[in-house]
Amino acid sequence: MVTQAQVEDFILNGHKEYIPHVSLDCAIFGYHEQQLKLLLIRHKAVDGWCLPGGYIKRTEKLVEAAARNVKERTGVDNLFLQQFKTFGDPNRAKFEEFDEDRWYEVLGVRVGRGNWLIDQTISVGFYSITDFSRTVLQPDMMSIECDWFDIDSLPPLEFDHNEMVREALHTMRIHLYHYPIGYNMLPEKFTLTEIHALYETLLGKKLDISNFPKKLIALGLLIKLDEKRSIGPHRSPHLYQFNKERYHEALRNGVVLS
Amino acid sequence: MVTQAQVEDFILNGHKEYIPHVSLDCAIFGYHEQQLKLLLIRHKAVDGWCLPGGYIKRTEKLVEAAARNVKERTGVDNLFLQQFKTFGDPNRAKFEEFDEDRWYEVLGVRVGRGNWLIDQTISVGFYSITDFSRTVLQPDMMSIECDWFDIDSLPPLEFDHNEMVREALHTMRIHLYHYPIGYNMLPEKFTLTEIHALYETLLGKKLDISNFPKKLIALGLLIKLDEKRSIGPHRSPHLYQFNKERYHEALRNGVVLS
DNA sequence: GTATTATTTAGTAAAAACTACTAAATAAAT
DNA sequence: ATTTATTTAGTAGTTTTTACTAAATAATAC
Known part of the structure; x- marks a missing residue:
């Protein structure tokens, strides 16, 4: 359970623990019985769905941060995890739409325009694949919802996350021809x-x-x-x-x- | 020509124009008459050679920043330019070795430990290919030297740049099978x-x-x-x-x- | 002009890889 | 013992790749 104090600390002091201006987003693909799904979350202060993501601790490697993020959302460890592309575009998030009052309403903290969360970030995209039937979903502290969506009927996503999913899927499918896959997605013994x-x-x-x-x-x-x-x-x-x-x-x- | 005032402004105020904590490094491959070379630079305050790199302006896209960087170093425009990997590891640069006095000596500016340049960065790796006979090399304001090195006899590089070159070369060779190449490297009409x-x-x-x-x-x-x-x-x-x-x-x- | 020369490039035969398909094997159910 | 549905070994035909051969040819030397 995340306490209000933790949320406040993250918002007000997170820039000391995490590297500001850099985030990561994870396209977590879920497979089970011939179904392919994608994990999406809904931020408290944003209307639509987006990819789960997070920040990189100053003490961890990029891939460790991604692994931690995937573990936090799904409860599952040690997944196939690959970087696919890094996104940086001044218009990838629209800060002019930032609504200070709304953030206060939903988070109970006054987040000013100078806050580290309200600033341009470069985001490193990772994708991962898991068996969705083995996962236990858990939204992050800034989100209210977290769910699997069929890959063929995704809702429109916020920010540049539609593009991210397209790139992630493309890279994953190329990788399928170049890396073995199956661990964590099939039983130990399979047909x-x-x-x-x-x-x-x-x-x-x-x-x-x-x-x-x-x-x-x-x-x-x-x-x-x-x-x-x-x-x-x-x-x-x-x-x-x-x-x-x-x-x-x-x-x-x-x-x-x- | 870069003036001392410009250097000082970049060091002291660069974080306003550029996104802090994020950099990019470019493996610029040069081809001419069956020779493959790599462009390396030598920083004023660092002993060995490293890949040319830079920072991302708050107003530009990632790939625009990379293109600008390549253009500044080589004088050549519109090259084949691809992202290959993003690097983030708390140990990729050793700040414990930062020597404030040496920086003052070579740059004429007092750079404190709190300066934006002396902090952990995530670096986005790009590679590019050009005809090295058409380039006019130009070190950046923090460097004293800039030269082509034969790909088979590179000096040991600083930071994690040896790994970057390995990854860049690997990605470039895979891309050769998936993208056409030759523009800017061959004459308009060729055999x-x-x-x-x-x-x-x-x-x-x-x-x-x-x-x-x-x-x-x-x-x-x-x-x-x-x-x-x-x-x-x-x-x-x-x-x-x-x-x-x-x-x-x-x-x-x-x-x-x- | 003609022969010489070195290289380009069309062509082909053999090998390998891939694809589509057939049918034998087989274990559970009746 | 028979029926059934599916797995999986096998194969024939096709395509792609590879290795090699030789014809074409333009500049040079004489």
Whole structure:
């Protein structure tokens, strides 16, 4: 639970703990059973939805700040997390629309125009992917709501966040061909059909079911187990798991998936 | 010419014109006759070499700040310019080594620890490519020297700039397969041998001379002219030029070169 | 003019990769 | 034992890539 004192301290003294003029925004993609969603939040003092974001502590690395932010919103750790682009445009937030009275009303603190939060920021964009069924959402102290939205029916977003989502999705889909993905999104042991559905959903297009797994297996990323899973009146699929070493080696050095 | 008054104004009042805590660094690659070089500068108050960089005016976009920076250093406009990564690590610059007396000595201004220049910054990395024979180098006001270095024999760089160069080169080489390149680096009309040499040098590897141009021609990026160039006692090569429309369309939407 | 020369560049054969499709295998249910 | 639905190995056809060959050709030397 966030207390009023904490909110006040953040607003009035946050610039001592965080680096001013720099923020980060996270496009957190959520996958589950062939659905792709995006996490959005609603700020107390802003009408529409936007990407979750935050500030960078003076003591932490950029990627650590992003990981902390994702963890705070979703409750989940250790996700696939990548920088995609940094945004800086004097018009990306409209400070002329800043309404001091409204901020006082909703936050209970008088935030002046000189406050560190009411100033131009450069924002570093990260994206992340998680299994949304395992998450426990938690808005940040400046927000009232936090929810998953289907990627195909997002509301219009505030600031330059529509562009951010477009860029994040684009980068994520390119990365899918160059980095292995699946940890944290699939059970420890999974079937080829499951990982196939994951890739199809993330890429937003069909992949031939019989050709798709060949490359992954040829690259040694998947280990075929001697177990099967019973899921109906038909042949039981084999279970697979990731070859952890190869997986992390591929994460570091990249692969080519097609 | 930069006056002492300008230096003082930049140091003491720069934070009003520029966004504090954010900087940018540019890996400016220079190509000419099968040589690949990198532009480095030497700060007045720092011993080693580093990437040229600068700050972002409150009125300009990120990419405009980078373009301005590249133009100031090289005198050349309108180059291929791409963001590659943003760097943020509390240890990327070592402020404990900051030597107030040395700064006074070399700059003639007393720069205190509270000064905006002596504080943690997040740096946005851009890379750019130009023909180094067409450039007129110009150090920035905080530097004494500015020169091209062969990419294979760079001096060790200050701060995290070795990592930046590694990342910039890596990104540039990936981009070569996804964006057309050559404008500003080749004459208006050029031979297949010339563009082949450009790609080989930038990629740092051999490309089969007889297969290389096929994809570029098939994509319609190159227009074969009816002119030839006389350059020796042998068959004269045809001249080509870029299909401007296709070139810019490919810059926007990307291509796949292999 | 003609032969020589070095390089450009069209063409092709072989190899590799990719795609679309077929059918065998198989485990649960009846 | 049979039916059923799905997994997954296999393959044939296509496309792309790669490696190589040789024809074309313009400047030079004679």
